[in-house]
Structures are given as structure tokens and as C-alpha cells.
Amino acid sequence: MTINKKxxxxxxxxxGAPxxxxxxxxxxxxxxWLDTIKYDAEVIFLLGDLFDFWFEYKKAVPKGFVRVLGKLAELRDSGIQIHFFVGNHDLWMRDYFESELNIPTYYEPKEFTFNHKTFLIGHGDGLGPGDKGYKRMKKVFTNPISKWFYRWLHPDIGIRLAQYLSVKNKLISGEEDVKFLGEENEWxxxxxxKKLTEKHYDYFIFGHRHLPLEIAISENSKYxxxxxxxxxxxxxxxERNKLSLENFKN
Incomplete structure (x- = not known):
């Protein structure tokens, strides 16, 4: 990392919600917030569910989000690295971010190393034990046949239907799972x-839970x-070798 960069x-x-x-x-x-960090950011990780719904047709994407997309384009053009992990609400992303914004897109957790510290980074949906209802639903959503049929819906119908389900379906929205469950119940x-038994990581960084959490996995590993x-x-x-969880007040 560059000195004085974060x-x-x-x-x-x-x-898009509610x-x-x-x-x-x-x-x-x-x-x-992006404007405040652009002066010292070397890399920005967006860990999924940037949109409450996103589906890329071959020739169309959902309207809106001009301000955030324009800002990401500005930061990327200035030389700041940006990485995007799809979440359970924007899992139907294809190559729009890569082709239009030059932002690589990932569908699974990925390892990175900064300042000799190893990170495992991802959105977090469907990982660990349990959550079987969502895992079954995700298999349907990501099935190539399901996506092929969905693309035949006119965008005005498909996007409106998906936005309605995204907000109303608690299994998708995650409204039933917004409280800390205790370490033994946190998937x-x-x-x-489990991953730590396979390889050492200094930091595991995920989203999805909608809860700011900082939990020691071992003496020298943190989630x-x-x-x-x-x-x-x-x-x-x-920053340097310290990871902190912070709140943006504006």
C-alpha cells in the first residue's frame, strides 16, 4: 500500500428500496461519503447489495442510480481501485460494471493481501451452515434456465415484479435476521x-447481515x-496494519 493511503x-x-x-x-x-474518502482511498471494496434489485438484460439495465454510478466512474477514472462483490439482491449482474466502469465483479469470496495481512472478502449470503431456505431459492435464481426465461419478460414487467418481491419477501430482504444471534448462531x-482451519486469514470481511460486527475468530484473526x-x-x-469499523456522520 502507498503511504498515507487507506x-x-x-x-x-x-x-431503490423501499x-x-x-x-x-x-x-x-x-x-x-465517497467524496470524503476519495482523497486518501487507494482501494474501495463494495461488498454487495449496492442495489435492492439489479438485472442486466443484454441491451438494458435498471434506470436510476445515476449519482452513485457517476461517482464510482469518477473515482475509478482518477485511479482508485474499486472491487465489487455481487450480493443476493444484485446477483444477476453480468459485465456492466466491468465494461462501463472498469470495476471487476466477483461472485464468490476472494482473497487479497495488503501490507502482509491476508483478507477473505465477500458479500456473505449463503455461507456457513443453515439458511437452507435461502440457499434453495438462490439455486433457482442463479439457474441459467430461470435467467433465460426471466429475460423474456419485458423490463417494465420484470423489474417491477422483482422490486416488489425484493421488498416484500422477508427471505430475500433479510428483515427476519437483523439481530445479533450470538456467536454460536451466526452462520x-x-x-x-471453518475457513481458518484450512488457511490463516488475518481478516474476514463480509456484508449481508446489516449489522456492524467485530468478532475475534482467534487470537490473531478477526471477522x-x-x-x-x-x-x-x-x-x-x-490503514497501515489496523482495521477499524466506523460510522459516517454527515
Whole structure:
């Protein structure tokens, strides 16, 4: 890492929910945060669910989100590295971010190393034991045949239907799972502990839970959940060899 530069992590903005009007207020706040970090950011990780729904047709993408997309384009053009992990709400992303914004897109957790510290980074959905209902549903959503049939819906119908289900279906929205369950019941904690038996990681960083969490997995390994930009407005920051969980107040 460059001296005096930092790495930032944020997730679960869910732009588009619960309404476009209310979403724009949060979008402006997120863009303001991006403006504050652009002076010292070397890398920005967006850990999924940037949108409450995103589906890429071959020749169309959902309308809106101009401010955040424009800001990401500006930061990327300035030389800041940006990495995007798809979440359970924007898992139908294809190559739009890569082709239009030059932002690589990942569908599974990925390992990175900064300042001799190893990170395992991802969105977090469907990892660890349990959550069987969502895992079954994700298999249907990501099935190539399901996606092929869905593309035959006119975007005005397909996007409206998906936005309705995204907000109303608690299995998708995660509304039933917004409280700390205790370490023994936190699936991502169990996932991190299992991964640690296979290889050492200094930091596990995920989103999805909508809860800012900082939990020691071992004496020298830590799990961080970046929270959300709906209630908490939290993010993680790595500076030199220190990772902190912080709140944006604006």
C-alpha cells in the first residue's frame, strides 16, 4: 500500500428500496461519503447489495442510480481501485460494471493481501451452515434456465415484479435476521472458523447481515461485518496494519 493511503469497505446500500424517493436520500449520503474518502482511498471494496434489485438484460439495465454510478466512474477514472462483490439482491449482474466502469465483479469470496495481512472478502449470503431456505431459492435464481426465461419478460414487467418481491419477501430482504444471534448462531462466524482451519486469514470481511460486527475468530484473526447504509451507515477502514469499523456522520 502507498503511504498515507487507506482501503475502505462498505456494503448493503440497497438503492431503490423501499421507494425511489427515500432511496435518493440515502444515495446522496453515500455519494457524500465517497467524496470524503476519495482523497486518501487507494482501494474501495463494495461488498454487495449496492442495489435492492439489479438485472442486466443484454441491451438494458435498471434506470436510476445515476449519482452513485457517476461517482464510482469518477473515482475509478482518477485511479482508485474499486472491487465489487455481487450480493443476493444484485446477483444477476453480468459485465456492466466491468465494461462501463472498469470495476471487476466477483461472485464468490476472494482473497487479497495488503501490507502482509491476508483478507477473505465477500458479500456473505449463503455461507456457513443453515439458511437452507435461502440457499434453495438462490439455486433457482442463479439457474441459467430461470435467467433465460426471466429475460423474456419485458423490463417494465420484470423489474417491477422483482422490486416488489425484493421488498416484500422477508427471505430475500433479510428483515427476519437483523439481530445479533450470538456467536454460536451466526452462520458467517461459523464459516470463518471453518475457513481458518484450512488457511490463516488475518481478516474476514463480509456484508449481508446489516449489522456492524467485530468478532475475534482467534487470537490473531478477526471477522468484520460492515453493517449497512439503511440504518447504521457504517464502513470498515484499513490503514497501515489496523482495521477499524466506523460510522459516517454527515
Amino acid at each position: 482501503i475502505y469497505f462498505a456494503s448493503d446500500q440497497h438503492f 421507494t425511489i424517493e427515500k432511496s435518493k436520500i440515502r444515495e446522496q449520503k453515500f455519494v457524500a 458467517l462466524v461459523q464459516y470463518c472458523k 468484520i461485518n460492515t453493517g449497512d447504509w439503511i440504518t447504521h451507515y457504517t464502513f470498515a477502514k484499513f
